[in-house]
Amino acid sequence: MKVAAFDESSARADPPAAMRMDYWKPSPRLEGLVSGYHLYAVAPPQGQVHSDVFQPAWFNLRILLDPQTRWHVRCGEGEAVRVPDVALFGPSSTACWSQSDAGTVIGAGITPLGWARLGSRSAAKIADRVVPARDVLGEDVEALARHLRSAAPGAVPAIFDAWLIDRMGTPHRDEDTIARIFSALLDPNLRTVGQLSHSLGIALRQLERLCLRSFGFAPKLLLRRARFLRSLHALIRGGPGRRALAIDAGYTDYSHFIREAHEFLGMKPTQFLEACGPMFTRSLQLRQAVLGAPAQALTRPAD
Structure with a gap:
């Protein structure tokens, strides 16, 4: 069930871009493994791009609902790269600057505990990088993306829950x-x-x-x-x-x-x-209200 949502276009008299964001909590079975689910949607005026920023964070699986959306990110002093339509953001040590045309991205935040169960390689190999998710998580992540693209927004948490629970069932030895x-x-x-x-x-x-x-x-x-x-x-x-x-x-x-x-x-x-853009500022407040921390990297693990 959707916990909260914010539509920036309804809060600004003359917004430079229509914005929307949602956050959802994961299933209790994923507590400590998944920090939360999110949806960001932007619609900048014709010929313009939406600019924003991501804080240093843990892992994020992110899926563009329209694979043709042009979305670029630059982490720290690195080169700007185009984000794959089904992307894995590795853990980051710097702010990542973002620019995109109109589009919607949905994502799942994965904690280090979750990565220990889900990942098949060292996190250091994808640190401060954005890579095609299938290269790390396997081809079935593409089936997850197709399922999410055909679903209503309110179904996003349940779809993510089912996919992640199936892959995070076995505790890591450490x-x-x-x-x-x-x-x-x-x-x-x-x-x-x-x-x-x-x-x-x-x-x-x-x-x-x-x-x-x-x-x-x-x-x-x-x-x-x-x-x-x-x-x-x-x-x-x-x-x-x-x-x-x-x-x-x-x-x-x-x-x-x-x-x-x-x-x-x-x-x-x-x-x-x-x-920082208005979406960043509002996301801090909404993330705190729904997920309990203004930044993924400050989310406390399960007791």
Whole structure:
């Protein structure tokens, strides 16, 4: 059942583009494995494109309802690439800038725990990349896409649920350890890889291996990314004049946070927020309301 929706065109007197977004929760059987389902639809004026941005995130399976939609993304300082009509977005360490003509994309967010069950290769091999989903998940993902394209929007969650439950039924041999890492990465009191390793009782070499395999990045980068996103969203919530109070205690000062912003966003946080489109801003609020976190990478695993 659809949980919530937002139609940007109904909220703006003279919108530059008609926009719509939906978020849905997955089945309880996928808790901790799937962060949620989403639908984004845009219709920019003739001859224009819709521009927006994705935050650093985990894995996302995304399907264009019209395969002819021209959608390009650029992650960090990389080259812009055309998104395949059935695409797998790997875990990202930087903001990904997006431009498209009119179209609708539906997607499923997959957590590191979900990837451990679903993926057949190391997450590090698709980190900061967008690839054809069939190259990683197999040809049957194309059948999933056909099913979704012929269905009503309200059927999206059930279709995704059925497909993912069928493929995520068998726990991974390292699942308990991956779950503990997943949870610990969001602990603001764990600021170094040494602290993380000690708190988990895991050797540094094993921690590094599991992080690259299931999370896509080394543990140091994962800790820094989580710290930055916590601070960025605290800054957004706090508003102007509260920047020093918003940043994580792990930063030595606000300048330290700004340096990190240039790595994760490519610019200052204020410049980033000014560059973001209205869909990004509203998605933070709607995602928080429906899925419990303003960013996929800040979604807490199941208890």
